[in-house]
Amino acid sequence: MTTLFKNDLLTDNDIIPIDFESIDGFPESHSWPQVDESLNKIQTHDLKDSLIPVIDLASPNAKALISQACETWGVFQVVNHGVPFELVKKVESESRRLFALTTQEKCKVLRSVDGATGYGSPKLSPFFDKRMWHEGFTIMGSCVDDAKVLWPHEYQRFW
Numbered sequence: 001m002t003t004l005f006k007n008d009l010l011t012d013n014d015i016i017p018i019d020f021e022s023i024d025g026f027p028e029s030h031s032w033p034q035v036d037e038s039l040n041k042i043q044t045h046d047l048k049d050s051l052i053p054v055i056d057l058a059s060p061n062a063k064a065l066i067s068q069a070c071e072t073w074g075v076f077q078v079v080n081h082g083v084p085f086e087l088v089k090k091v092e093s094e095s096r097r098l099f100a101l102t103t104q105e106k107c108k109v110l111r112s113v114d115g116a117t118g119y120g121s122p123k124l125s126p127f128f129d130k131r132m133w134h135e136g137f138t139i140m141g142s143c144v145d146d147a148k149v150l151w152p153h154e155y156q157r158f159w
Contacts, residue, residue, distance in 0.1 A: 016107065016110065016120060016121070017103075017119075017120060017121045017132075017134060017135035017136075018030060018131065018133065018135075019103040021102065021103055022103075027131075029130065029131045030130060030131045030132070030133055031130065032130050052073065052075060052076065052077055053065065053068075053069040053072075053073060053075075053076040053077070054076070054077045054078075054079060055069060055076050055077070055078050055079070056078075056079050056080050057078050057079070057080045057081050057082075058080040094157065094158050097157075097158075098137060098150070098158070099135070099137075101150065105150065106119045106135070106137075106150075107119065108149050108150065109137075109146040109149050109150060111138065116138060116140060117138045117139060117140050117141075117143070117146075118137065118138065118146060119135070119136070119137050119146075120135075120136065120138075121134055121135070121136065122134065122136060143158065144158075
């Protein structure tokens with residue numbers, strides 16, 4: 001982890017994402033200013049007007065497109081990546097199963113303040129004035145211990 005993150009003092013409030021199940025209005029803490037429409041016109045392989053850049057890894061300019069997407073959006077989708085379709089579907093299925101859990105259940109594997117893995121908001125959240133509409137689960141290496149906490153009798157499906 002970089003020195004920047006090691007020296008930043010995080011609290012549990014920086015890690016715990018918004019509880020989407022309990023909000024009944026639009027919290028001001030999550031109200032971001034309007035996005036410049038010109039950002040919606042990032043050029044990708046064949047989808048010039050795509051909202052989220054789609055990058056073909058077989059394209060000779062894939063590296064430049066990834067750089068542009070990271071600088072402009074911070075996110076992109078790749079195609080022609082070589083990952084078998086069945087594995088992608090399994091990961092999508094298990095991701096849905098994980099994020100379908102209640103916030104209380106997901107918080108059983110909440111990332112610690114000084115940790116890098118588990119459930120929670122990204123470590124960069126404290127660098128912004130507004131909170132992110134985001135929840136995530138960071139995996140580095142094996143996540144079998146977290147899976148055992150969430151699904152003690154069927155954790156094998158997750159990893």
